[in-house]
Amino acid sequence: MQAQIQLGRVFGIRIGLHYSWIIIAILIVLSLSEQFSSVHRDWSPGVVWGTAILTALLFFVCIVLHELGHSLVAQSHGIRVPSIVLFALGGVSQMERESPDAKTEFWMALAGPLVSFVLGFLCLGSAYAMGWGGPSWWGGPSHPGSPVMEMLVWLGYINFMLGLFNLVPAYPLDGGRVFRAAAWWGTHSIERATRIAAVVGQAFAFLFILAGVWRFFHGQGFAGLWIAFIGWFLLDAARSSRVQVEIMHALSGIKVGDVMERNCTVVDATTNLQTLVDEHLLRSGQRCFMVQKDGHLAGLLTPTDISRVERRMWPLTAVEQTMRPVAQLRVVSPEAPVTQALETMARENINQLPVVANGNLEGILSRAHLLEIIRARSQFKG
Ligand SMILES: [Zn+2]
Numbered sequence: 001m002q003a004q005i006q007l008g009r010v011f012g013i014r015i016g017l018h019y020s021w022i023i024i025a026i027l028i029v030l031s032l033s034e035q036f037s038s039v040h041r042d043w044s045p046g047v048v049w050g051t052a053i054l055t056a057l058l059f060f061v062c063i064v065l066h067e068l069g070h071s072l073v074a075q076s077h078g079i080r081v082p083s084i085v086l087f088a089l090g091g092v093s094q095m096e097r098e099s100p101d102a103k104t105e106f107w108m109a110l111a112g113p114l115v116s117f118v119l120g121f122l123c124l125g126s127a128y129a130m131g132w133g134g135p136s137w138w139g140g141p142s143h144p145g146s147p148v149m150e151m152l153v154w155l156g157y158i159n160f161m162l163g164l165f166n167l168v169p170a171y172p173l174d175g176g177r178v179f180r181a182a183a184w185w186g187t188h189s190i191e192r193a194t195r196i197a198a199v200v201g202q203a204f205a206f207l208f209i210l211a212g213v214w215r216f217f218h219g220q221g222f223a224g225l226w227i228a229f230i231g232w233f234l235l236d237a238a239r240s241s242r243v244q245v246e247i248m249h250a251l252s253g254i255k256v257g258d259v260m261e262r263n264c265t266v267v268d269a270t271t272n273l274q275t276l277v278d279e280h281l282l283r284s285g286q287r288c289f290m291v292q293k294d295g296h297l298a299g300l301l302t303p304t305d306i307s308r309v310e311r312r313m314w315p316l317t318a319v320e321q322t323m324r325p326v327a328q329l330r331v332v333s334p335e336a337p338v339t340q341a342l343e344t345m346a347r348e349n350i351n352q353l354p355v356v357a358n359g360n361l362e363g364i365l366s367r368a369h370l371l372e373i374i375r376a377r378s379q380f381k382g
Contacts, residue, residue, distance in 0.1 A: 004016070004017065004018060004019050005017040005019075010064070010068065011068070011071070011072065011075070013068070013071055013081050013082070013083060013084055013093075014082060014083040014084070015064060015083070015084050015086075016083055016084070016085045016086070017085070017086050017087075018085055018086065018087035018088070020087045020088035021060075021086045021087050021088060023088060024088045025056055025060070028056045028059065029049075029052045029053055029056045030052075032051070032052035032055055032056060032154070033048050033049055033052035036048045036051055036052060036147075036150065040150075043147070047147055050147075051147040051150060051151055054151065055150075055151045055154055055155065058151070058155055059155060059158060060086060062116070062119050062155065062158075062159055062162070063086060063090055063091045063162070064084060064086070064091065065115050065119060066091060066112045066113075066115050066116050066119075066162065066166075067084045067091040067092070067093045067112065068084070068115070069111035069112045069114060069115035069116075070093045070108055070109070070111050070112045070174075071084060071093045071095075072111070073104075073107050073108045073111040074093070074095055074099070074104075074108050077099065077100070077104045077108070079095050079096060079097055079099065079100075079104075079108075080095075080096040081093050081094065081095050081096070082094055082096065089230065089233060090162075096347065097343065098190070102181045102182075102184040102185040102190075102193075103181070103185070105177060105180065105181040105184065106178055106181035106182070106185075108177075109174045109175075109177030109178045109181060110174070110178055112166060112174050113162075113163040113164075113166045113167050113174050113175075114163075116159045116160070116162045116163035116166070117159070117160065117163045119155070119156075119159040120155075120156050120157070120159035120160040120163065121156075122156075123152045123153070123155040123156035123159060124152070124153065124156035124157075126152055127149050127152035127153050127156060130146075130148070130149055130152070131145075131149070132145070132149050132152075132153060168204060169197075169200055169201075169204065170200070170201040170204035170205055170208075170234050170238070171194075171197035171198055171200065171201035171237075171238055171241060172201070172234075172237050172238070172241055173201075173234065176197050176200070176201050176204075176238075177197075179197055179200065180193045180194060180196070180197035181193075183196045183197060191245050191248070191249055194241060194242070194245045195242060195245060197241075198238045198239070198241055198242040198245070201234060201237075201238035201241075202235060202238045202239070204234065205231045205232070205234035205235035205238055206231065206235070207231070208227055208228065208230055208231025208234060209227075209228045209231035209232060209235070210231075211224075211227055211228075211231075212224045212225060212226070212227030212228025212229070212230075212231055213228050215227060216228065247342070247374055248339050248342075250374045250377050250378060251338045251339050251342065251370070251373075251374065252337075252339060253337075254337070254338045255334065255335060255336065255337060255338065256332050256333065256334050256335070256336045256337070256338055256341050256353075256355055256365050257334030257335065257355065257362070257363075258338075259338060259365065259369070259370065259373050260334065260355045260362065260363035260364060260365045261288075261363055261364050261365070261366065261369055262362070262363040264286075264288060264289070264290050264363065264364045265280055265284065265286050265289050265290070266289075266290045266291075266292050267280065267289050267290070267291055267292070267301070267319055268291075268292060268293075268319075269291050269292065269293035269298050269318065269319060269320035269323075270318050270319075270320070271318065271319050272314065272315055272316065272317060272318055272319070273306055273309060273313075273314035273315070273317045273318075273319065273322060274314040274315040276289065276301070276306070276319055277306065277314065281303065281306070288300060288301070288302050288352050288364050288366060289301045289302075289319070290354075290361060290364075291319050291320060291323045293320065297326055297354070297361045298320060298323065298325065298326060299320070299323035299324050299325045299326050299329070300323060300324050300326075300329060300352070300354060300364075301319050301322060301323040301324070302351070302352065305322050305323065305324065306322065308322070309322055326354070329353075329354055330344060330348055330350065330353060331353065331354050331355070331356040332344065332353045332354070332355055332356070332365060333355070333356070333357060334355050334357050334362050334363075335357075338365070338370065341353055341365055342367075342370065345367055351366060351367045351368070352364050352365060352366040352367065353365045353366075
């Protein structure tokens with residue numbers, strides 16, 4: 001999940017918005033303004049829209065606080081959190097690595113829902129202190145009254161719902177992570193725990209889809225579809241976390257040096273792109289080229305870099321103008337575990353890592369090549 005709009009930093013963590021968030025923000029403002037104007041006919045349109053917009057904004061502040069709950073526990077255990085991204089279905093804290101032990105994972109997962117419950121109590125508590133009589137089943141009014149009270153009550157309920165929803169044990173929801181941490185503690189194996197949590201997560205995802213479809217056909221149209229959509233999202237997430245565990249399992253114990261490609265094509269820095277494409281890329285199908293200048297590695301070039309240059313400019317562009325210079329590259333040691341290199345590639349969103357030992361380029365580790373190895377190992381290894 002890449003953030004497209006950057007909002008700023010809190011505790012050194014970048015807060016960003018994904019475009020899908022905007023659609024949900026608009027839907028929330030529309031539904032709140034409709035609710036407020038139908039219940040409070042005495043409110044002017046300015047008050048209705050102002051309250052709706054402010055409530056929606058504060059709701060997203062609450063989601064950021066929930067994510068900060070996860071992130072601050074992570075950071076206190078030495079796991080760096082570069083960013084928090086808000087998207088259509090809530091927030092995601094992007095952690096640099098997995099938690100080192102079951103206990104950290106447990107508290108990290110639980111911290112978010114705990115923040116939501118505390119916010120829920122604070123909002124409903126302040127509304128109560130301001131004279132709100134409590135919910136209708138408690139003997140209070142069916143509607144809170146003033147715009148501020150209306151806002152606090154809505155935020156109070158939604159934070160409780162957010163906390164409860166996230167505690168559903170459907171991995172990768174927070175509840176699923178708490179469940180996985182418990183399984184991890186019980187089985188002493190994060191792989192086994194993740195497999196168990198993914199199966200339970202998939203079961204819950206199917207329940208969400210069934211419940212959503214059922215509600216859709218029983219007159220709750222949009223709300224039903226929404227639940228089904230969340231189920232589908234969870235199903236996908238559970239499946240991919242399971243695949244990831246299988247991959248990590250297949251690659252455990254392998255070092256980068258064992259699987260890197262050594263016969264990378266070396267091209268001179270002054271070669272133009274047209275020559276490179278005609279004489280190397282189209283003939284060998286190679287995905288990665290090392291650019292050499294004065295006998296040293298100057299940078300790397302991939303087909304993606306080439307496609308960024310207009311075709312008619314290829315004969316006039318030298319590879320050194322298009323390559324990624326070696327200073328900007330993340331490199332990996334041949335002694336590093338492959339699983340760690342794979343995590344780096346996923347995090348940095350890159351497809352290959354130069355393998356460097358004592359300042360010398362030893363080879364290239366690429367995702368495509370790793371996939372072939374995983375396929376071969378699953379086919380031929382008992
Ligand atoms: Zn959470």
